[in-house]
Amino acid sequence: MANGKIYSFTKGVISNDVLDFSQRTPFVREVMLEKINPSRIILPMKMNYGVPCEPVVKKGDTVKVGQCVGMPAPHTFASPVHSGISGTVTDVAPVTLPNGISCMAVFIENDMKRTTIESIRPRTHMNMSAAETVAIIRAAGICGMGGEGIPTAAKISRAKRHNVSELLVNCLQSEPFATCDLTVICDHTDYVVRGACAVAATSGARKVRFLISHKRKAEQKMLQASIDSIKNEFDNIDLEICLFRDRYPQGYYRLVAKALYGKNLAEGAILEEECGAVMFNCSTLYAVWRALADNMPLTDRIVSVCTDSYCKHNVLVPIGTPLSEIVNSGSGSVPVTDRIIWGNCLTGLAVQDPENTPVIKITSAVTVAPSNFIPKTPCIHCGLCSETCPMSLSPNIVYEMLVQGLSQKAAEEGGRDCIACGTCSYICPAGIDLAAMIAPFASAGRIIEENSLLHNTSFSTGSVKEVAEDMVGEISLLEEFTEDDEDKKEVDPSAITLPFKGGKTI
Numbered sequence: 001m002a003n004g005k006i007y008s009f010t011k012g013v014i015s016n017d018v019l020d021f022s023q024r025t026p027f028v029r030e031v032m033l034e035k036i037n038p039s040r041i042i043l044p045m046k047m048n049y050g051v052p053c054e055p056v057v058k059k060g061d062t063v064k065v066g067q068c069v070g071m072p073a074p075h076t077f078a079s080p081v082h083s084g085i086s087g088t089v090t091d092v093a094p095v096t097l098p099n100g101i102s103c104m105a106v107f108i109e110n111d112m113k114r115t116t117i118e119s120i121r122p123r124t125h126m127n128m129s130a131a132e133t134v135a136i137i138r139a140a141g142i143c144g145m146g147g148e149g150i151p152t153a154a155k156i157s158r159a160k161r162h163n164v165s166e167l168l169v170n171c172l173q174s175e176p177f178a179t180c181d182l183t184v185i186c187d188h189t190d191y192v193v194r195g196a197c198a199v200a201a202t203s204g205a206r207k208v209r210f211l212i213s214h215k216r217k218a219e220q221k222m223l224q225a226s227i228d229s230i231k232n233e234f235d236n237i238d239l240e241i242c243l244f245r246d247r248y249p250q251g252y253y254r255l256v257a258k259a260l261y262g263k264n265l266a267e268g269a270i271l272e273e274e275c276g277a278v279m280f281n282c283s284t285l286y287a288v289w290r291a292l293a294d295n296m297p298l299t300d301r302i303v304s305v306c307t308d309s310y311c312k313h314n315v316l317v318p319i320g321t322p323l324s325e326i327v328n329s330g331s332g333s334v335p336v337t338d339r340i341i342w343g344n345c346l347t348g349l350a351v352q353d354p355e356n357t358p359v360i361k362i363t364s365a366v367t368v369a370p371s372n373f374i375p376k377t378p379c380i381h382c383g384l385c386s387e388t389c390p391m392s393l394s395p396n397i398v399y400e401m402l403v404q405g406l407s408q409k410a411a412e413e414g415g416r417d418c419i420a421c422g423t424c425s426y427i428c429p430a431g432i433d434l435a436a437m438i439a440p441f442a443s444a445g446r447i448i449e450e451n452s453l454l455h456n457t458s459f460s461t462g463s464v465k466e467v468a469e470d471m472v473g474e475i476s477l478l479e480e481f482t483e484d485d486e487d488k489k490e491v492d493p494s495a496i497t498l499p500f501k502g503g504k505t506i
Contacts (some may be wrong), residue, residue, distance in 0.1 A: 004243075005241060006214050006243045006244065007211075007243065007244045007391060008244055008245035008247055008250070008259050009219065009247065009250070009255045009258045010454050013048045014342070016501045026267070029186050030313060030314060032316070033183065033187065033302070034315045034316070035287070035315070035316045035317075036315050036316065036321060036325060037085070037112065037114070038106060038112065038317070038320075038321040039109070039110050039325065040109050040322070041084060041107075041110070041319070041320030041322075041358065042105050042106075042107055042356065042358040043070065043081050043083065043105070043108070043320040043358070044081075044095055044097060044103050044105045044320075044358065044360060045070045045078075045103045045104045045105060046078070046103040047079075047081070047143070047149065047361040048079055048144070048150070048151060048360075048361055048362060049077060049143065049144075049148050049149050049150045050078045051072075051076050051077055051078050051149065052078060052103040052104065053073075053078045053080060053081050054071055054072070054073050055069065055104055056069060056070060057092070057106060057108050058089065059073055059089055059090065059091055060088065060089060061081045061089045062086075062087070062088055062089075062238050063085075063086060063087065063088075063089060063108060063501070064083070064086045064115045064117040065083060065086050065116045065117065065120070065299065066082055066083070066116055066119070066120045066296065067083050067117050068081070068082050068295055068297070068494060069082065069106045069108075070224070071082055075153045077151070078152045079115070079138075079143050079361075080138075080139060080141040081106070082140075082141055082298065082301045083106075083108055083299065083318075083320075083334060084299035084317075084318025084319055084321075085108060085110045085111075085114065085318050086110070086111055086113050086114055086115040086116075087108050087110045087111040088108065088109050089107065090109055091107040092105070092107070093105060093107065095356070097357070097360070098349040098350075098351050098357060099247070099342075099349060108320070113354065119295060120295050120296055121294075121295055122293060123292070123293060123294070123295055125347060126292070126293070128292070130202045133198060133292065134153050134157070134202060135153075136292055137153045137288055137292075138153035138292060139158070139291075139297070140288075140291035140296070140298055141297050141298045141361075142287045142288055142291060142297075142395060143298075144280065144284055145281050145287065145301060145361060145362060145364065146283065146284070146364060147281070147362065148250065148395050149362040150233050152280070152288060153244055155278060156202055156278075158270075158272055158278070158359065159204070159272050159278035159365050160202075160203050160204055160207070161272075162270075162272035162273050162276070163204060164204060164205050164272050164276050164277055164278045165206055165207060165276045165277070166205055166206075166207045166209060166275075166276060166278075167196060167200040167203065167208045167209070167279075167280065168208075168211055168256065168260075168271075168278070168280070169192070169196050169209065169279075169280060169281075169282050170208050170211055170280065170281045170282060171185055171210055171211055171219070172211055172212060172213060172250045172251040173210040173213070173251070174246070174247065174249050174250035174251045174364070175248065175249070175344040175345070175346065175364070176248060176344070176366070177306040177344070177345055177365070178306060178344050178346055178364055178365040179306040179314060179363065180211065180301075180302040180303055180314050181281065181364070182216070182219060182285055182303050183314045184282055184302055185212075185219050185222065185223065185282055186218075186219060186222060186287050188286050189222045189223060189497050190226050190229075191227040191289040191290065191293075192223075192226075192282050192285050192289070193223065193226045193227060193230050193239070194233075194289045194293075195285035195287075195288040195292070196285045197230065197233075197239075198288065199285060200234075200237055201234065201236075201237065205237075205277075206236065206237060206238060207237065207238040207239075207328070208237055208238070208239050209240050209242045209260075210223050210239075210240070210282075210315055211242050211251075211256065211260075212240065212241060212243065212244065212245055213243070213244055213245070214244065214245060215246060220241060220243075224241060225239055226378065227239045227241075232481060233459035242260065244259065244284045248346070248423065249421040249423075252297070252421070253270075253271050253279055254269075254391075254419070255275065255320060255390055256271075257271055260275075261274075263275060267416055267417055271355075275399070282327060283301065283364075287301075298319070299311075299318060299319060300316055300318045300319060301319060301363070301364075302314050302317075303316075303326065303359055303363060303364065303365060304365040304366070304367055305366050305368070306345060306365050306366070306367040307366070307367075307369070313352055315465070317359055319359060319360060320359065320360075321358060321359050322354065322355055323340055323342065323354040323357050324340075324354040324355045326366050327366060327368055327457055338368050338369065339368075339369050340366065340368055341355045341369060342357055342363065343363060343364070343365055343366075343367065344364065344367060345365075345367045345369065346421060346422035346423065347420060347421065347422055348365065361366065368463060376431040376432060377431065378430065379396050379430055380433060381396065382429060383396075383427065384430055385423075385424035385427060385434060386427065388423045388427050389423065389424055390419070390421060390423070391414070391419060392414075393413070393414045393417060393418065394413065395424035395435075396413040396434065397413055397436060397437050397440060398410050398413045398414070398418075398434075399434045399440075401413060401427035402437050402441055403437070404414070407441070410438075415438055415441055416441075417438050417442065418438045418441070418442035419442075420439035420442070422435045
């Protein structure tokens with residue numbers, strides 16, 4: 001049960017506006033979630049934090065739903081890519097995504113038969129060690145579905161190294177208008193809770209806390225009912241619901257640390273080390289349980305289709321679906337004057353070619369917005385950007401420093417702490433796009449690791465033969481797993497069995 005306390009950070013609230021959460025239209029659960037079956041998909045070999053995969057299919061090959069079409073090259077940090085449709089590979093060619101990622105991509109034409117490979121079926125048992133659980137999650141290509149997309153298996157390993165005590169489930173859905181995570185909670189509550197418990201047990205956490213808005217009463221009840229029915233299966237894990245105020249960008253990990261633990265994390269600090277906790281998006285944990293129980297890799301996701309005034313609806317789409325097929329799916333063509341945004345209304349990127357821009361693993365929304373041109377004037381020093389900045393910056397001052405070329409002074413003003421939430425640009429009555437100047441400065445000043453989302457994006461020309469043969473062709477996820485040397489070192493004779501004592505038939 002929730003402890004009655006309501007958590008939050010300071011600032012970040014936009015008042016007297018459609019983005020004011022107190023004015024939001026309540027989330028309306030769709031009677032039946034629309035499923036889009038696109039005519040084709042485009043599967044980039046890099047959709048998350050890491051390096052690109054190697055394509056393991058070629059032009060002319062036939063593929064099935066769940067088939068692996070992209071595998072990590074040996075000794076690389078990458079996540080496998082699977083097809084969400086059946087059909088024929090029409091091309092394997094380079095693509096460039098709106099966020100600047102360049103990599104190879106597999107183009108597949110849909111045969112509309114939705115033929116699924118034979119290995120996708122409910123598991124006959126759940127007697128798995130922690131190492132086997134991580135192996136399944138890794139092979140399923142699951143990554144964080146609410147942010148940069150850190151591979152889930154890697155995040156579990158990091159949590160184990162830091163001996164975390166708590167697992168946080170991000171159900172906050174703080175981005176205005178988007179409700180895809182709320183849909184997951186409503187439609188797949190048990191999968192979210194079971195996935196959270198399995199990951200907690202794997203990472204060593206003894207407590208799971210579901211973070212959700214205090215206004216989402218129906219979703220709270222559904223979570224609590226699921227917790228009550230499942231808790232006996234995971235009797236060594238404490239399950240709790242934590243209520244948060246509606247504020248954007250509430251789900252960002254540094255703001256969660258401030259709200260929940262009272263800690264101000266420096267740039268580069270992590271929850272695992274500073275707070276003894278690890279956080280996963282609820283959609284990610286749903287995908288985890290699908291992989292563990294149903295042997296289904298990450299092939300599709302729920303996406304919010306948003307307009308400038310409210311969330312129109314949520315749709316279930318195969319990963320790789322072009323944006324054009326989503327926005328025109330049930331409401332006719334989008335006016336040519338409107339902008340199509342790859343992502344949410346404040347943090348997304350406008351696209352010029354929606355026909356060839358696909359939904360990827362971390363795409364939670366597609367936004368259609370009218371082309372409003374706000375007259376730009378000099379800063380009027382109203383202070384609204386400072387009042388709403390969740391990182392307590394003075395964006396107008398940092399912006400002016402950057403315009404004048406005073407990057408050192410901009411850094412001294414805290415410019416490196418910008419999290420690119422876009423509230424300063426949205427709230428500015430002078431029409432100044434503050435975030436467009438500050439966010440790249442902050443990003444450029446951070447240490448870019450070898451495997452980060454924005455590093456090493458050129459596609460590889462390595463041979464397909466270098467890829468492990470046991471994951472090619474008709475294979476999606478394997479019923480049996482061979483632990484690698486790293487896993488063997490981490491697993492001791494008393495390792496837990498997940499997620500049920502003695503196993504359980506599904």
